[in-house]
Amino acid sequence: MLLSVALIASLYLAIFFVDNEDSLYWPGWYILKLSLGADVERAEETLRSMGVEETISEITADVAYMAIPNLERVSVAKLEEYLVPEDPRRDPYISSVSKLFKSNGSPLIYIRAKHRLSHYKAILERQEEISDWRLMDWRGVRTLLNPLILVVVIALVALFGSTSDRLLARFVSAIPFVVFAFLIKPDTLIPVILVFYLSPNALDIGSRAYTNRILICFGYVPALVSAFLAYDGMHLFLPAVLVSEFVYLILAGTGGQLSVKRMAKKDRFLSRRMALGIRKSLKREHQLFNPVPLSQMYGVFMPGDLHRSVFGAYNMRDLLLTALVILIFLIPEFAPVNHGPIPYTQKSTENFENLKAMELLDMNRNSTNLPDVSLLMASTAYQEGFLFGAVFRLPRLNESLMIRNYSQVGNTIESTQTTVAEYNQTWYRQQLSTQLESGVGKLFASLEGPSPVSVVTKQPMNQKGWGDPLTAILWTIAFIALFILALISHDAYVRDSTRSFPGDERVRAA
Known part of the structure; x- marks a missing residue:
């Protein structure tokens, strides 16, 4: 169990710290905003001297125009010198292209995102030539909240969905999903988790009651559909599911029955030893009370309780707390940061x-x-x-x-x-x-x-995957199925824990 929790949590954190610094405004580029009236050419020279090679500004960006009789190129900053406002060659593109490099009069420099944003932030903090700069894509410590919450949810769902006798098989069967998860955005990792922990094989659908089977399918099918919606029809997701199920069947023995047989054999031997010990200890003339079965006292798993979910040990308080954590994903992020107009695409x-x-x-x-x-x-x-x-x-x-x-x-x-x-x-x-x-x-x-390409005056918020209403509904259905299954497992555990070992009736009759 802890292995599978650590696997997915580490996976998410790894993807988060690599991918979470993606450009907010222009894909593949970070936007550096300078102070009003700053020397853009000098700023770019400073960046190049610090190892930042590829930048675009109004100085280095050029456009083509008809310099009769041939086409020539001129920088955006010098357009006014070559094409006056009344010049017929000054088309709508040439007239408005400078807006890509200005924000309320302050110059903008685009930096190619070859490294993480923190790399360029450290460079800018070391230099002294550029003052009053601002990396518009920097989100600060607020970005740590979402991954921490999601890691908690991953851990809780992992605890709720796995059985204690198949941890190694579940851990290995997660590898195909790990490979797939590196190809998607971390904000859409929830469908992978839902499909993984609502797997009919992992939940041993064949040995469950009819109602439980319907419930498992009720959660598994929406999880699959939401995955295809969230991943825009990525066909690699289906092979990941199939390979994961196949690996699990091999390691756990068709539907986990090989491991069940091993556990059942061990528990029958244990129950015989406990029953024998109880009978030996009752060779007295008087007995004031019936002995409490050791299975109930120490929570020993019986053959009929081999598939008990770890969630069965939790109470309603834990369930409500977990539901509250998951509902956080339905709450919008903090109010976005307001700023001057910035190009966004x-x-x-x-x-x-x-x-x-x-x-x-x-x-x-x-x-x-x-x-x-x-x-x-x-x-x-x-x-x-x-x-x-x-x-x-x-x-x-x-x-x-x-x-x-x-x-x-x-x-x-x-x-x-x-x-x-x-x-x-x-x-x-x-x-x-x-x-x-x-x-x-x-x-x-x-x-x-x-x-x-448009203009925004607020920092774009991270998409948690709930933007599509249909996807949100499907995820909610899958989560509900997980909770109902957890409650059913809890009820089954309460019933099983009140059972006696074989031979208890004979002991009481004695």
Whole structure:
């Protein structure tokens, strides 16, 4: 039991300290906010001298524009020098791209998240060149509360769900889930725990009463469904479940019956010795009271009690306390930290090859959104075709930019059309490859696909997995099944503890 608790608790803590420092605002990047009027170029030089190689700011991020007759690139900070506000080449992307690097006038520097956030925080604390800085992704000691609570829940669920005679088998059967758990976010580890401890094999569904069987299925099926919802259909979860069950069947003996037989044989031998000892001690002429069975006095497990859950030793106070701990997951986190406007986005569920997703992103943009990859591609097409009368918008797939020429032939005027650019898959692939490798495009590349960019004024909260109502309902059902099973096990233990050893009736009759 303690092995399985330690296994999952250690697993969660390991994943937490590696993954919990993920970027809050921009995937793959940490945001460093400087004081108003700070020298950004000097700050980046200081970071590079301290070993922070990859940063993006308004100084190092550049954009392409039509410097007639050729395309040229200029940093975001110098756009005003080359393109005045009335310049027709100043498209919506160029006009708004600076918002990605400002927060109420304070400059922002994006730091590539190659190391943990604490690594960069330690670097900034050692230097003296940059003053009044703030790592926006730093969450402080508040982040320790969630993992500590979850570790407690893991331990309690482990105690409630395992039987005392199969600890080694349960420990080994957890290994497939350990491998799978390293591939998911720690905030969604609860379904793995529920599926593991509601396993029909582990709960020996074949030897339980009909009501208990229904209850086990009542909890196990929602746990499986919630896992697929939480992991967005990760197919690796099913092999993890199958391998875990198979390993358990091998080690515990089909449904644990091999271990049961060994325990039953040992307990029959123990019961015979105890009954014999009682009969020998009763060779007296007078007896004032019937002897109390040693099984009841010392809590010895009998063959009929081999599958008693460890939870059977707990009372209602412990049950209510545990329920309170689990309900904490339904309570929202602390109030988020307020701050100035910061760019916020998430990884895309699509890739850059999905041009339909990019068109949908372009169609759904509103005035509150910041520049995204669809606006970048619209600017790329506009600047390329500026000399040929292009209109600023995202080109549709297989659309063409054409110019019409007129010439006089005799007494007639003839017109001819010439294709300047064809916006097919090849054009998109080439332009994306170029734009996402430099400048602001590096930020969009980390999103792995078209994703909207917005502004937030509060620090995003950690998702505990309860955001989806259906998933929350399914998890709740699975937890309820665990508690009811625990109560049933407790009642069974009370009944079994009042039984006597074989031969007690003969002793009393004597």
